[in-house]
Amino acid sequence: MESLASTGYLLLDLLLKVVPIVGFFLIAPLVAGYIEHKGMAHMQDRLGPMEALPHGVGQLIADGIKFIQKEDIIPDAADRWVFALAPGVALVPALVILAVVPLGPGVFAENLDVGVFFALAVSSVSVIGLLMAGWASANKYSLLGGLRAAAQLIAYELPLVLAAAAVVLQAETLSLVGIVEQQFAFTVLGIPVPYAVPHAVGLGLFFVASLAELNRPPFDMPIADSELIAGHMTEYTGLRYAFFFLAEYAGMVVLAALATVLFLGGWYIWPGIAYPAGWPAWLTPVIATGVTVGKIMTLVFLMVWLRATFPRLREDQLQRMSWLVMIPIGLFNIVVVAIAKVVA
Amino acid sequence: MPPTVPKIGLLKGLALTLKTMMKPSTTAQYPHVKPDLPPRTRGVIALMEENCTVCMLCARECPDWCIYIDSRKETVPAPGGGGRMRTRNTLERFAIDFALCMYCGICVEVCPFDALFWSPEFEYSTYSIRELTHERDQLRRWMDTVPPPPALEVGAETPSEIETGLDKARKEAEAQISALLAAQQPAAAAESNGGTAAAVAEDEPHVEAQVDQEVYDQLIAEGASERVARAKAKSAYVRKERARLRAARDS
Numbered sequence: 001m002e003s004l005a006s007t008g009y010l011l012l013d014l015l016l017k018v019v020p021i022v023g024f025f026l027i028a029p030l031v032a033g034y035i036e037h038k039g040m041a042h043m044q045d046r047l048g049p050m051e052a053l054p055h056g057v058g059q060l061i062a063d064g065i066k067f068i069q070k071e072d073i074i075p076d077a078a079d080r081w082v083f084a085l086a087p088g089v090a091l092v093p094a095l096v097i098l099a100v101v102p103l104g105p106g107v108f109a110e111n112l113d114v115g116v117f118f119a120l121a122v123s124s125v126s127v128i129g130l131l132m133a134g135w136a137s138a139n140k141y142s143l144l145g146g147l148r149a150a151a152q153l154i155a156y157e158l159p160l161v162l163a164a165a166a167v168v169l170q171a172e173t174l175s176l177v178g179i180v181e182q183q184f185a186f187t188v189l190g191i192p193v194p195y196a197v198p199h200a201v202g203l204g205l206f207f208v209a210s211l212a213e214l215n216r217p218p219f220d221m222p223i224a225d226s227e228l229i230a231g232h233m234t235e236y237t238g239l240r241y242a243f244f245f246l247a248e249y250a251g252m253v254v255l256a257a258l259a260t261v262l263f264l265g266g267w268y269i270w271p272g273i274a275y276p277a278g279w280p281a282w283l284t285p286v287i288a289t290g291v292t293v294g295k296i297m298t299l300v301f302l303m304v305w306l307r308a309t310f311p312r313l314r315e316d317q318l319q320r321m322s323w324l325v326m327i328p329i330g331l332f333n334i335v336v337v338a339i340a341k342v343v344a
Numbered sequence: 345m346p347p348t349v350p351k352i353g354l355l356k357g358l359a360l361t362l363k364t365m366m367k368p369s370t371t372a373q374y375p376h377v378k379p380d381l382p383p384r385t386r387g388v389i390a391l392m393e394e395n396c397t398v399c400m401l402c403a404r405e406c407p408d409w410c411i412y413i414d415s416r417k418e419t420v421p422a423p424g425g426g427g428r429m430r431t432r433n434t435l436e437r438f439a440i441d442f443a444l445c446m447y448c449g450i451c452v453e454v455c456p457f458d459a460l461f462w463s464p465e466f467e468y469s470t471y472s473i474r475e476l477t478h479e480r481d482q483l484r485r486w487m488d489t490v491p492p493p494p495a496l497e498v499g500a501e502t503p504s505e506i507e508t509g510l511d512k513a514r515k516e517a518e519a520q521i522s523a524l525l526a527a528q529q530p531a532a533a534a535e536s537n538g539g540t541a542a543a544v545a546e547d548e549p550h551v552e553a554q555v556d557q558e559v560y561d562q563l564i565a566e567g568a569s570e571r572v573a574r575a576k577a578k579s580a581y582v583r584k585e586r587a588r589l590r591a592a593r594d595s
Contacts, residue, residue, distance in 0.1 A: 043361040047371045309361045310354070 017109040021098050029249035032300045033060045043308040070238035077138035087243035090129025093122045094250035101257045102177045104267045104288030115176035127153040130232045137235040145231020149222035155322035156212035162330030163206035166337040167262045180266030192272030194265035201333050203263045210255035218310040256299035267292045383491050387466035390486035395459035398433040402451035410444035443476040461490040498579035499553040556581035
């Protein structure tokens with residue numbers, strides 16, 4: 001009887017964690033997608049979607065319904081199982097990372113001691129999905145796209161990790177919740193500031209590398225529609241194609257969330273400004289989550305802005321930028337942070 | 345090639361996209377918001393079939409032969425009775441194939457009887473190319489969308505056909521009024537008849553348009569073109585002259 005009750009609590013605990021994560025996972029990318037649609041449209045002197053509900057807010061929902069109705073085609077020459085599995089493999093990591101990203105005080109599913117390590121490790125799993133898709137499609141464009149994605153991930157995973165490592169050095173913890181709390185207490189010359197101030201270089205590296213990780217323009221060579229016809233997605237149709245899209249937008253949200261936690265002070269409006277203790281217990285997490293989501297969406301807007309502004313780089317320029325510029329800067333950044341940490 | 349350093353151009357690009365985002369888009373929400381077209385937009389050619397005499401000039405001048413006209417000969421009694429029967433062309437079919445039409449407007453230009461007009465109507469796209477051949481009933485319906493001709497300049501003479509039409513209408517109205525009055529008070533009818541006619545005629549004294557030299561010189565000095573200055577000077581003269589005549593009449 002007792003074991004039954006504890007199993008029940010376990011299930012309830014699981015449910016309470018999984019449902020909000022999946023909810024956030026499904027809604028936040030829609031908001032990011034809407035920001036992309038409208039932001040990019042207005043930057044190009046267009047209006048963007050206007051027909052589905054007022055100002056086209058329902059456009060992505062309509063798109064989703066359309067994708068469900070589409071025929072699901074698997075090419076004859078494709079490796080059926082790998083082909084069918086690839087979108088899921090690309091999608092799941094974003095969902096898993098959300099389990100460790102804290103949105104507010106107590107608003108997280110798991111506070112892992114190795115949160116940063118876990119998030120960065122899982123985020124690189126998604127490239128296996130792209131590689132699987134590229135290989136299984138039995139299409140030259142897809143294969144090229146998949147290989148480019150793999151090369152790009154290897155090149156840009158390093159600056160991403162190096163930038164995060166500098167923050168970990170500073171905070172002396174790998175836990176994402178711990179980093180937010182450390183950052184709250186952080187001061188430079190007595191002035192409380194988020195890590196973005198001393199780690200401006202790191203933030204830049206992290207942001208640019210996450211653009212490349214996500215295959216977002218101007219680093220979208222793996223899916224370059226004008227040369228590779230959407231790369232690994234060439235042969236995909238219907239819902240599986242939509243999964244890749246969802247993976248891209250969810251990836252934007254997740255990496256923006258990581259950048260928020262690592263550099264922008266997480267759920268606090270500004271380090272040193274605590275939420276008043278007199279508030280009702282439920283209000284603080286709600287406001288804090290709103291602040292985090294606001295910061296995430298600001299970063300998402302920045303990604304859209306860059307996409308609408310800059311043309312695509314060439315593959316060799318991309319590789320050179322990572323290996324010859326960003327990784328050396330990242331290493332140097334760690335050295336500087338380590339010295340500063342010891343001296344201070 | 346050594347890695348190139350990003351320069352200020354990157355930020356300029358960002359500033360440009362941000363600026364474009366902030367300013368309102370030029371996109372027109374067409375089906376919801378109708379376009380604000382100039383009044384004499386050339387959208388479609390309308391037919392005033394009452395005016396058409398089947399002279400075929402439009403069909404012959406049409407560069408791509410998109411106007412189809414059929415007619416028959418009809419015999420009608422001579423006007424006024426007596427004499428031999430007259431023959432007259434009557435329109436049987438008038439169609440314009442807007443799939444062929446290149447909207448040059450030559451037919452509208454050459455029509456000597458004011459039967460063809462430009463209409464601003466433009467929403468007549470179809471799913472089939474055949475439906476683009478529009479027959480006389482549709483062309484006549486478009487006639488209702490043709491805007492009235494531009495107003496005449498002040499002081500310009502009313503075209504004679506309008507003047508005669510107005511005269512005719514005025515006489516008819518008077519006849520009706522006098523008939524009414526005659527029915528109501530047969531005794532007073534004869535006197536009132538002449539009085540009304542005089543009042544109508546006196547209402548707006550007729551003035552022959554002349555160039556008011558003073559106004560003309562002033563406008564030229566202000567940089568107006570010769571044509572505009574002359575027109576404005578004429579209208580100024582007419583206004584002044586009318587006011588003078590009216591004052592003289594009233595006193």
